[in-house]
Amino acid sequence: QVQLVQSGAEVKKPGASVKVSCKASGYTFTNYYMHWVRQAPGQGLECMGIINPSGGSTSYAQKFQGRVTMTRDTSTSTVYMELSSLRSDDTAVYYCARAAPIFVLVPAAFDYWGQGTLVTVSS
């Protein structure tokens, strides 16, 4: 069965960076786009960007351009999201979510989600 398992909670100081991992299993990792979504406490869902695990290409929401980097390791079927220059308002639960098949040119919604990783930014 498809599973996305994320790394554990992190506590970081303002100005630091955090790197969250998402390990996929139960399907062919390089066949599906992966997105990152975050949710601040008591707030809504915010899409951060997308990575193509096959070629590694990425696209980031304008809000996060210059601060976020998404990468993948095909040998371990893992995607990573690194956010730098952390501020207190980056405190949130960060999710990875699987979306469309890469080689089928039809958009698709998120069908599987990771369990979420709480990142707390505090001095």
Added chain:
Amino acid sequence: DIQMTQSPSTLSASVGDRVTITCRASQSISTWLAWYQQKPGKAPKILIYKASSLESGVPSRFSGSGSGTEFTLTISSLQPDDFATYYCQQYNSYLYTFGQGTKLEIK
């Protein structure tokens, strides 16, 4: 980016009620719209995709409609398990966006 606007932000209803949530897109997204349900401390769960297609395993009391820029999610007869927060999401563009959410509360 495509902006998604949901209304209402909060909805108070009783078990057995029929409720409707509306979502508007800032530009046409055809039918590339999904609805999710989220409960506290959990990841969202998809209910509807392609505006009106029911995800496997989702009760038939949930239905979606719309195309272009206007969409609705309807729950025909609220059950206790339905009290949660609901989000619409467009996936017409490469970078997806969510509505701000509708919290469905027990009246």
